[in-house]
Amino acid sequence: MDAETELHWHADPRPLSSMIRSIIAEDSREAENVNQLWLEVSLCERDFDGASRALAVMPVAGCHEDNIPFPLAWCEGIVAQMKGDKAAARSAFTRARKEAAKLVAEQADYPQGLCVLGMADAALGNKEDAIREGRRAVELLPPTKDAIVGAQLVQYLAFIYAWTGEKELALEQLAFAARIPGYLSYGELRLHPRWDPLRGDPGFDKVVASLVPK
Numbered sequence: 001m002d003a004e005t006e007l008h009w010h011a012d013p014r015p016l017s018s019m020i021r022s023i024i025a026e027d028s029r030e031a032e033n034v035n036q037l038w039l040e041v042s043l044c045e046r047d048f049d050g051a052s053r054a055l056a057v058m059p060v061a062g063c064h065e066d067n068i069p070f071p072l073a074w075c076e077g078i079v080a081q082m083k084g085d086k087a088a089a090r091s092a093f094t095r096a097r098k099e100a101a102k103l104v105a106e107q108a109d110y111p112q113g114l115c116v117l118g119m120a121d122a123a124l125g126n127k128e129d130a131i132r133e134g135r136r137a138v139e140l141l142p143p144t145k146d147a148i149v150g151a152q153l154v155q156y157l158a159f160i161y162a163w164t165g166e167k168e169l170a171l172e173q174l175a176f177a178a179r180i181p182g183y184l185s186y187g188e189l190r191l192h193p194r195w196d197p198l199r200g201d202p203g204f205d206k207v208v209a210s211l212v213p214k
Contacts, residue, residue, distance in 0.1 A: 004037065009213050011190040013044045031057045039063060039075060043082060044191035051079045067149050068112045068156070070119075071099045077123060082193045093123040104133075111141040112149070115156050122163040134160040143180055151183040162197045171203040178207050186211035 003015035020038050023030045031038065035058045042050030055075060062071040077092030097120035103113035118133030134157040143150035154177045161170035177184045189195055189208045198204040 006187075007041060007044065007191075008185040008187040011187040013041045013187070013191060016041045017045060017047075017050075032059075035059075036063050039079075040192075043078070043193055044187070046082070046193065048079065048083050051082070055079055065152060068115055068152060069103070070116055071096050073099065074116065074120065077120075078194070081123070090124065093120050096120045097124060109140055111137040111153060114140070115153050118160050119156055119163075122160040125164075127164040130160050130164055131166070147180065148183070151177060151180045154180070155184060159194060162195070167198060167201060167203075170198060171201065171207065174198075174204070174207050178210050184211060186213065 003019045006012045006015045016037065020034050020041065023034060024038075031054075035054050038054035039051055039058065042048070042054055055072075058072055058075060060072050062069065062073070063075045064070060073092045073095035077089050077096055080086075080088035080092055097117065100113055100117035100120055103110060104117050107113065114133045114137040118130045118137060121127075121130035121133060134153075137153045138150070138157050141150050141153055143154060154173055158170045158173035158177060161167070161173060174184075186208065189204075189211065195204070
């Protein structure tokens with residue numbers, strides 16, 4: 001999809017945003033088929049009205065990334081957090097944590113479940129638990145075992161470190177993820193609010209610069 005490529009490769013969300021608006025204007029029912037892209041591009045544009053509208057048509061299953069099962073409550077927490085609604089964000093992340101904990105209780109060595117649990121704990125300020133869970137997820141499924149999901153788990157470990165104040169560890173993981181061909185998105189690093197804790201850090205700027213399309 002050219003419009004999606006423009007977002008990820010060139011940090012330009014406008015073509016994707018325009019395309020999604022056109023699709024929905026033509027047939028509002030199509031919103032259900034593009035809800036995850038709609039949420040992503042809305043967050044990258046800091047368009048919280050668009051993000052809220054995307055949430056409204058998102059299924060209960062949530063916003064999965066590859067095989068990582070982020071529940072709907074997680075998506076709600078992200079939008080509330082970016083809006084600055086701390087109470088709503090905490091409530092949503094608490095529900096997301098409960099769902100992730102259930103997954104891990106059913107399968108203790110489930111790396112994707114541990115990743116979601118670690119992210120929820122990081123969002124809730126449970127630093128030690130979050131780091132332990134994120135590290136365990138990467139240990140169970142490193143990129144050498146799965147180049148796609150393993151790379152995602154490394155990226156989310158970087159999130160966990162960033163969100164728990166461990167900037168150096170976050171940048172270390174991010175630099176590692178940037179060396180895995182074709183997965184870490186220049187556009188996401190440039191635009192997505194979830195990387196805001198690292199903005200302004202020279203190490204972060206260096207990683208972003210390394211991903212600029214040649």
